[in-house]
Amino acid sequence: NAGVTQTPKFRILKIGQSMTLQCTQDMNHNYMYWYRQDPGMGLKLIYYSVGAGITDKGEVPNGYNVSRSTTEDFPLRLELAAPSQTSVYFCASSYSGLAGVYSEQYFGPGTRLTVT
Amino acid sequence: TQLLEQSPQFLSIQEGENLTVYCNSSSVFSSLQWYRQEPGEGPVLLVTVVTGGEVKKLKRLTFQFGDARKDSSLHITAAQPGDTGLYLCAGRYNTDKLIFGTGTRLQVFP
Numbered sequence: 001n002a003g004v005t006q007t008p009k010f011r012i013l014k015i016g017q018s019m020t021l022q023c024t025q026d027m028n029h030n031y032m033y034w035y036r037q038d039p040g041m042g043l044k045l046i047y048y049s050v051g052a053g054i055t056d057k058g059e060v061p062n063g064y065n066v067s068r069s070t071t072e073d074f075p076l077r078l079e080l081a082a083p084s085q086t087s088v089y090f091c092a093s094s095y096s097g098l099a100g101v102y103s104e105q106y107f108g109p110g111t112r113l114t115v116t
Numbered sequence: 117t118q119l120l121e122q123s124p125q126f127l128s129i130q131e132g133e134n135l136t137v138y139c140n141s142s143s144v145f146s147s148l149q150w151y152r153q154e155p156g157e158g159p160v161l162l163v164t165v166v167t168g169g170e171v172k173k174l175k176r177l178t179f180q181f182g183d184a185r186k187d188s189s190l191h192i193t194a195a196q197p198g199d200t201g202l203y204l205c206a207g208r209y210n211t212d213k214l215i216f217g218t219g220t221r222l223q224v225f226p
Contacts, residue, residue: 004158031212042120042204042216043159050212058213090158096212104149105214107158 001026004108006091012114013081021076021111023091031094032074033058033105034066036087043090049074050096081115088112120207120217128223129195137190137220139205144185146208153202162190195224 007022025032030051035043035058045058049068063085065077074093078085092105123138139148147166151159163172165181165188172179176199178191192199205217 035216040125040202040219040221042122042219043206044216045213048213092158102208102212104161104164105159107160109156110158 003027004091004093004106006089006108006111008111009109010112012116013078015081015083015115017081018077018079019081019113021078021089021091021113023074023076023108024072025074025091025093025106026072027093027095027106028071029093029095029103029106030071031096031102031105032068033092033094034064034074034076035090035092036060036085037090037110038087046076046089078113083115086113086115120205120215122203122205122217122220124220125218126221126223128225131196131224131226132194133224135192135195135222137192137203137222139188139190139207139217141186141207143207143209146185148181148185148188148208149206149214150179150188150190151204151206153204155201159202159204192222195222197224197226200224 004025033048034046037043044060047066049055089111091108094105095103121140149164150162153159163179168183168185170181176193180189203220206214
């Protein structure tokens with residue numbers, strides 16, 4: 001298993017440009033998440049999904065969009081990049097079966113995004 | 117909005133020293149996890165604690181969950197350079213989302 005893969009690893013955007021961060025997992029996990037991590041800080045949840053076709057906002061969703069058309073893929077879209085979106089973005093996945101029982105979250109290697 | 121405060125924010129110690137990292141919240145967790153993150157990589161789970169007062173050991177690392185399930189600590193005995201990294205606590209408050217702490221950056225010098 002490759003686990004959680006993210007592309008690209010690095011990207012520089014100009015203000016106002018758009019891009020999609022890709023995330024794929026091969027563990028058949030139903031939950032997927034997008035986090036951002038600013039320098040020296042913890043992770044803030046942007047969006048998450050409990051299964052194909054279902055997404056919900058996290059703590060910091062403004063400026064981002066997501067979709068979940070398959071179990072494996074959970075892309076994150078930035079429509080109008082702003083300097084405040086300069087950060088490292090992590091995708092994660094986990095499994096939840098019985099109500100209230102969650103597996104650990106498995107993280108991808110991250111995408112380092114700079115908006116100038 | 118729930119907040120998880122970690123302390124200290126930075127810790128720089130010599131190999132062989134002991135240290136403790138704290139994670140505090142004003143709300144009760146249903147469960148709490150500790151992750152370690154190395155530069156250029158995503159966080160990796162170290163442990164999950166669920167029961168108030170629970171203590172778990174992972175080699176030289178000891179994790180404790182407060183009796184009231186509002187706080188947790190991570191104690192490292194005889195730290196080694198390989199322990200260097202960012203330590204993150206993450207709490208679940210009866211939801212399907214984790215709230216991550218502010219992080220403790222540990223540097224262990226040989």
